[in-house]
Amino acid sequence: MRSKRFEALDARPVSQDGYVTEWPEVGLIAMNSPNDPKPSIRIEGGVVTELDGKKRADFDMIDTFIADYGIRLDNAERVCATDSLELARKLVDFNVPRAEVVALTTAMTPAKITEVVGTMTVLEMMMAVTKMRARKSPANQAHVTNLKDNMVQIAADAAEAALRGFAELETTVGIARYAPFNAIALMVGAQVGRPGILTQCAVEEATELNLGMRGFTAYAETVSVYGTEPVFMDGDDTPWSKAFLASCYASRGLKMRFTSGTGSEVQMGYAEGKSMLYLEARCLYITKAAGSQGIQNGSVSCVGVPAAVPGGIRAILAENLIATALDLECASSNDQTFTHSDLRRVARSLMQFVPGTDFICSGYSATPNYDNMFAGSNWDADDYDDWVIIQRDLKVDGGLVPVLEDDVVAARNKAAKVIQALFRELGLTEVTDAEVEAATYARGSQDMPDRNVVEDLKAAEDLLKRGLTGVDIVKALARAGYDDVAKSVFGMLKQRVAGDYLHTSAILTGDFAVISAVNEPNDYRGPQTGYQISDEKWAQLQAIRQAISPESV
Amino acid sequence: MTVMDEKTLRSIIEEVVNEFAGGAPRGGTAVATAPSVSSASGSLRISEDGPAERGINPREVVIALAPGFGGRMTSTLIDLDHGDVLRELCAGIEEEGLSYRFIRVFRTADVGFIAHEAAKLSGSGIGIGIQSRGTTVIHQKDLPPLSNLELFSQAPLIDLDTFRAIGKNAAKYAKGESPSPVPVRNDQMARPKYQAIAALWHIKETQLCDAAKKTQALRVEYR
Numbered sequence: 001m002r003s004k005r006f007e008a009l010d011a012r013p014v015s016q017d018g019y020v021t022e023w024p025e026v027g028l029i030a031m032n033s034p035n036d037p038k039p040s041i042r043i044e045g046g047v048v049t050e051l052d053g054k055k056r057a058d059f060d061m062i063d064t065f066i067a068d069y070g071i072r073l074d075n076a077e078r079v080c081a082t083d084s085l086e087l088a089r090k091l092v093d094f095n096v097p098r099a100e101v102v103a104l105t106t107a108m109t110p111a112k113i114t115e116v117v118g119t120m121t122v123l124e125m126m127m128a129v130t131k132m133r134a135r136k137s138p139a140n141q142a143h144v145t146n147l148k149d150n151m152v153q154i155a156a157d158a159a160e161a162a163l164r165g166f167a168e169l170e171t172t173v174g175i176a177r178y179a180p181f182n183a184i185a186l187m188v189g190a191q192v193g194r195p196g197i198l199t200q201c202a203v204e205e206a207t208e209l210n211l212g213m214r215g216f217t218a219y220a221e222t223v224s225v226y227g228t229e230p231v232f233m234d235g236d237d238t239p240w241s242k243a244f245l246a247s248c249y250a251s252r253g254l255k256m257r258f259t260s261g262t263g264s265e266v267q268m269g270y271a272e273g274k275s276m277l278y279l280e281a282r283c284l285y286i287t288k289a290a291g292s293q294g295i296q297n298g299s300v301s302c303v304g305v306p307a308a309v310p311g312g313i314r315a316i317l318a319e320n321l322i323a324t325a326l327d328l329e330c331a332s333s334n335d336q337t338f339t340h341s342d343l344r345r346v347a348r349s350l351m352q353f354v355p356g357t358d359f360i361c362s363g364y365s366a367t368p369n370y371d372n373m374f375a376g377s378n379w380d381a382d383d384y385d386d387w388v389i390i391q392r393d394l395k396v397d398g399g400l401v402p403v404l405e406d407d408v409v410a411a412r413n414k415a416a417k418v419i420q421a422l423f424r425e426l427g428l429t430e431v432t433d434a435e436v437e438a439a440t441y442a443r444g445s446q447d448m449p450d451r452n453v454v455e456d457l458k459a460a461e462d463l464l465k466r467g468l469t470g471v472d473i474v475k476a477l478a479r480a481g482y483d484d485v486a487k488s489v490f491g492m493l494k495q496r497v498a499g500d501y502l503h504t505s506a507i508l509t510g511d512f513a514v515i516s517a518v519n520e521p522n523d524y525r526g527p528q529t530g531y532q533i534s535d536e537k538w539a540q541l542q543a544i545r546q547a548i549s550p551e552s553v
Numbered sequence: 554m555t556v557m558d559e560k561t562l563r564s565i566i567e568e569v570v571n572e573f574a575g576g577a578p579r580g581g582t583a584v585a586t587a588p589s590v591s592s593a594s595g596s597l598r599i600s601e602d603g604p605a606e607r608g609i610n611p612r613e614v615v616i617a618l619a620p621g622f623g624g625r626m627t628s629t630l631i632d633l634d635h636g637d638v639l640r641e642l643c644a645g646i647e648e649e650g651l652s653y654r655f656i657r658v659f660r661t662a663d664v665g666f667i668a669h670e671a672a673k674l675s676g677s678g679i680g681i682g683i684q685s686r687g688t689t690v691i692h693q694k695d696l697p698p699l700s701n702l703e704l705f706s707q708a709p710l711i712d713l714d715t716f717r718a719i720g721k722n723a724a725k726y727a728k729g730e731s732p733s734p735v736p737v738r739n740d741q742m743a744r745p746k747y748q749a750i751a752a753l754w755h756i757k758e759t760q761l762c763d764a765a766k767k768t769q770a771l772r773v774e775y776r
Contacts, residue, residue: 376741
């Protein structure tokens, strides 16, 4: 006979999740693995001859890349010899300025920084992230995708997401050939919602670069790096090829960050018996060495792996912390489903939500999760009110603001109409009035009529063949009578020439002013310092539509 | 309830541990070659037939199997028998009046590269790549390796009907048609349920990779 209590417990969402016990020999361990190397560094004549217990002759390509480009050597031997606990205390202690800590962390080896954060509790790590985040103000990023690759819905969802406060929007595809349509719809829809929103389209690397060079996107994020050589090789890549790709983006004035995360190496079958966090630390030093301004990390799409082992969610916070400590922009994941349990998903996100990161989610699904083509996010459109009410409860700025239904409907309607007009002007496939109406009021793609996919794909391919660029979009929008949107898209293209938004942690205001770690660096030094919610912002965060005012009763 | 009970999971883990203890070399290069014959449990029988050749028949689709498919592994992540999976893919191709040919890739377990290898060797330029866990790609030889014509990335959502539709669409591309892509499916709870288990699956598959071994032509029979 079964216990009725255990029967009830077994039926709870948390019991639907997959869990596994630690298995250090293959790297199925989050952090503090007995197999992780002991920190060491030896420098002779300006060259690293030993790194984390390995002699230069035994270096793999990742060791070489990090040793040659990833560590500030002038201070490295002294920092490596310093007690890790003492260094951890400096990370947590807000009396030690951020710049002083960065001078230490960027001189550490991957094994050293792993050892340092390995001494810290999640609360201490959150304190450290509050101080080490590069940009003074936190922000947020959304995913805008749908199961049908319906570009009218993408434009409407992008406009709504922009209105709700996201600083960056990311799309991808169900069908790869839809990429140009999705990228254009995202960019144009975002500019309808709020000028200055940065947008990207995550697809195969060459295609993604092509879309960026044409001016259909403003940044790229899915340039993946890995902590072991065989996983790199599996993707026909090296740290040098990734660095080359990074420079391609920079040369065209496009913002770019790398992506990595705990669990990817063991997920790909080549963890070499090291902990997930140590391998992620190697990724972060590769990122630094390649000259990328930032990283998307926090396990990302591999979150099911660390989340299945003990201490996995702690390791995810630890990797975000290492990213910030290396002075990188950090888009801190919180973007992929890892649990059936609402309690677990909130607990996981509080680690970044409370201290604040450059992008707390990367991204938050701007659609219901059934439309999320990154296989589901930890937060979706059905959680919008939960997110803004948790912000209001804790007086935390999590990057979103409460909005009114009428404003959202108006923005969605305009974005859909703009896409209709743009497609007509560019000679692409037809967008019907029924689609505009449906996108205006839709919750997701189940509310959208089906499109002729074959015709769309032909038109998308033709668009690329015709050599259309962002300038053609600006002209077409102006011809269609949408001067304001044309001006915004043109404003985004001008950023590419100015290049100021290539600085660390850059986002744009509605007036196309850059906010970055250069002109607004994080100066947190304890209570009432660093980012403070202004009175005006606090009034905005309080104004949820569900609140009843005393005057109205 | 988790989909896989603890006992099954433990047995998979033990099996992989044993493979490690058995001295499989670290570092991702050569490991023991995948056995040519499937386990006795299924009716599928796969044997190698020498290095795979580039086809000249424009009316063929090449199906490339990952190192463990139908060999060390016998079913997908949701327990579809590998023999049934291949039967459906082939039936889909046959419905369009085209022929098919099987190869096995050893140098990688990455489904994008496996499918691209199939496309490059295919007389029509169209290939299908499939991993043991069920992840499948339809590829075309002129596309970059990590792009695709159609990608079915969520293995737990690919049922036998979908495999048939994949075969059918691949054949249509081979005929130069522009078919409606097989409707994409999405389940945001597939990851919480399956990702850690899928990782174990992939660890097994990568252990069967052999960077030095050429892609092999295969004979596929049912007993």
